[in-house]
Amino acid sequence: MADDDFESRTYRTVTWRLLPFLFLCYILAYLDRVNVGFARLQMQADLGLSDTAYGIGAGMFFIGYFFFEVPSNLLLQRVGARMWIARIMVLWGLISSSMMFTSSQTSFYVLRFLLGVAEAGFFPGIILYLTFWYTRVHRARMVALFMTAIALAGVIGGPVSGLIMDRMGGVGGLRNWEWLYLLEGIPSVIVGLLVLWYLDDGPESASWLTAEQKALLARRLAEEEAEKAAGGQHAQHIGEAFRNPLVWVLSLIYFGAVMGNYGVTFWLPQIIRETITPDPWRIGLVSAIPWGAAAITAVLVGASSDRRQERRWHIAVGAAVAAVAFALSGLPSLSGWPGLACLTVATAGMMSTMTTFWALPTAILSGSAAAAGIAWINSVGNLSGYLSPFVLGAIRDATRDAAHPNGNMFLALLVLAVSLFGAGLLTLLLPHAPKSGPKSDVGAGFRRPRTG
Numbered sequence: 001m002a003d004d005d006f007e008s009r010t011y012r013t014v015t016w017r018l019l020p021f022l023f024l025c026y027i028l029a030y031l032d033r034v035n036v037g038f039a040r041l042q043m044q045a046d047l048g049l050s051d052t053a054y055g056i057g058a059g060m061f062f063i064g065y066f067f068f069e070v071p072s073n074l075l076l077q078r079v080g081a082r083m084w085i086a087r088i089m090v091l092w093g094l095i096s097s098s099m100m101f102t103s104s105q106t107s108f109y110v111l112r113f114l115l116g117v118a119e120a121g122f123f124p125g126i127i128l129y130l131t132f133w134y135t136r137v138h139r140a141r142m143v144a145l146f147m148t149a150i151a152l153a154g155v156i157g158g159p160v161s162g163l164i165m166d167r168m169g170g171v172g173g174l175r176n177w178e179w180l181y182l183l184e185g186i187p188s189v190i191v192g193l194l195v196l197w198y199l200d201d202g203p204e205s206a207s208w209l210t211a212e213q214k215a216l217l218a219r220r221l222a223e224e225e226a227e228k229a230a231g232g233q234h235a236q237h238i239g240e241a242f243r244n245p246l247v248w249v250l251s252l253i254y255f256g257a258v259m260g261n262y263g264v265t266f267w268l269p270q271i272i273r274e275t276i277t278p279d280p281w282r283i284g285l286v287s288a289i290p291w292g293a294a295a296i297t298a299v300l301v302g303a304s305s306d307r308r309q310e311r312r313w314h315i316a317v318g319a320a321v322a323a324v325a326f327a328l329s330g331l332p333s334l335s336g337w338p339g340l341a342c343l344t345v346a347t348a349g350m351m352s353t354m355t356t357f358w359a360l361p362t363a364i365l366s367g368s369a370a371a372a373g374i375a376w377i378n379s380v381g382n383l384s385g386y387l388s389p390f391v392l393g394a395i396r397d398a399t400r401d402a403a404h405p406n407g408n409m410f411l412a413l414l415v416l417a418v419s420l421f422g423a424g425l426l427t428l429l430l431p432h433a434p435k436s437g438p439k440s441d442v443g444a445g446f447r448r449p450r451t452g
Contacts, residue, residue, distance in 0.1 A: 010213045014133050017208060019142065021198055022126055023149045025089060028188045029122055030153035032096045032115060035184050037269045038161035039099075039177035041280060046175060049105055051407070055393030057108040058266050059386030064116025066379045072121025073128060073375035080201040081129045085122065089192025092118040097185030100178040124375040127358055131370060132202040133217065135224045136363050137306065144302025144355035150261070151298065151351055154291025157184075158269075162284020176280075247373050249426060250361050253315075254381030256423025257357060260322055260350040262388040263416040264290065264343065271343070274406050275335045290344040294351035301352035305359065312427050314356045319424030322349030326417040330410030350420060360430070384419070391415055 036058050044054050076084040095115045102108045126146065134142050161180055168183075169176035200206040203217045268290065272283045305314040322345075328334055329342035361377055362370065392415065396407025 006212075007216060010209075010216050011134075011138065013209065013213065014203075014217070015142070017206075018130075018133065018199075019145055022129075022146055023152075025085070025191060025195070026123070026126065026146060026149035027153045027156065028089070028191055029092070029119060030150050031157045031184045031188075032092070032099075032119075034153050034157035034265060035161050035180050036112075037266045038158075038165055038280070038284070039180050040266075041165060041177075041269060041273065041283070042169075042175065043102070043177040046177070047102070047104065047108065049108070051393035051396045052390065053105055053393075055266070055389035055391075056386075057105065057112050058389045059262075060109045060112040061116035061119075062382045062385035064113040064118075065120045065382055065385070066116075068117050068120035069124060069379035069382075070372055070375040073124050073371045076121060076125045076128065077371040081125065081132075082195060082199045082201050085125060085129075085199065086192050086195040088119060088122045088125070089188050089195060092122070093185045093188030093190075093192060094118075095185075096188060097182050099181035099185070100174070102181075121375065124371075124378040127362065127374050127378075128371055131362050132221075135220050136359055137309070139306075139359045139362055141299075141302045141306045143358040144298045144352075147351070147355040147358075148295040148298050150354075151291040151295035151347075154265075154268075155288040155295065158287035158291065159281070159284040160184075162280045162282070162287075165280040165284075167281075242372070242376070244364070244369075244373070246364060246430070247361070247377065249430065250357075251377045251380035253423045253426045254354075254357060254377050255384045256419045256426070257319060257350060257353045258381045259384040259388045259419035260326065260346065260416045261354060262385040263326075263392060263413070264347050264350070266389040267392055267412075268343070271409065272340070274409075275339060276337065286340065289340065290347035293344045294347045297348035298351040298355040302355050305356045311356060311359050312430055315353050315360075316424040316427045318349045318351075318353035318356070319420045319427070320349075322346045322353065323417040323421035323424070325349060326413045326420065327410075330413035332410065346416075353420070353423065388416070 040054055040058075043049075044051075049057070072084075072088070092115060095111065095118050099111050099115070102111055127143065130139065130142055130146070161184070164180045164183060165176045167176075168174070168179035171179065174182075203209060203214050206214070209217075268287050269283050272286050276286055277283060301314055301318060305311055308314075325342045325346035329339045329346060331339075334342060361374055392412040395412040395415070396409070399408035399411060400406070
């Protein structure tokens, strides 16, 4: 029992040291995806962009992201997480603020592409970084906690972005969306510099851990590597990651899930403006509702997945719930607040799917294969960040008529529903992953369940 208590205290120490700071970093990363949806409320008219053009520009971020994701993650493994994450954050903060200089459709496309290049490798880098500390017994909960930053970025970023859009127009001769980009890029630069001081590359360089705690973490990670090899689906080298068919299936699953995420991220403010309120500040407040529900749901589902050491059904059920709710939210008879309620359920289901998902690839990949495979899955998945706003914008432009002056939103949201439903089906086709470690969670920063 003493050994169990020591292990629980060790993981609790790691969790409280790492997760709050990484959480803050990811909130800042996601602000540049939340703010482009709010900037659209005025920026699109100022620059004379169609829904399709704005969707393409918003999605250009993910083209740059796609091409530089795998090289970035491999470099993180080579030069160390501390230096590389700091580089990513400072550069993306500077480019995010530079979005205030957007003056045309072309400059919008170019700056969004460069922003994707700058940020490439951050999310998969953090997922890889967590594998340096945690075994898969804890990983779904840890990733869920980390990824609730997406939801919290919506909860915090929505009202803040709405307030800036409402109050800052004309101050200092700048338009409201110019202030939005400027003010929400600066914190990333500051926190990026703090990374150099705060983060360690791994347990072995963490001065805040005792020698016994470092030895425990190393032993648990070594045991997991042995279990992966014994399971027969273990990939350790770069080439093995790309030759592993499961990596490609996982990429498709994540693509389907992320379609829903960016559909909400880029279009939620516009949906609220068209169906509930045109006031920017109120739009920001209302937009916090779906993301707040998603944050709670993601943590609960991640904890359930870790407790049961089951992934497939947790992911598939979340995807199915999100698919049905997305389809319902687009029905004309459910516009306004009923539609928002459906979008809230859809966002919660989608987030629980995305967060629990990352326990799957980290269970079959390690070493260089983990760096490349995680980055590749995230790269392919985030291509839907380009496709989602483009397709939704194109559908709205193509279906404008007297009955649908803003385009047919039901057809647009149906695309997200089909995508998530497909992701759920693919998940159920995956082979069962072997359970690792004790059935009880050793409490990575939380209460440890009693064992028999």
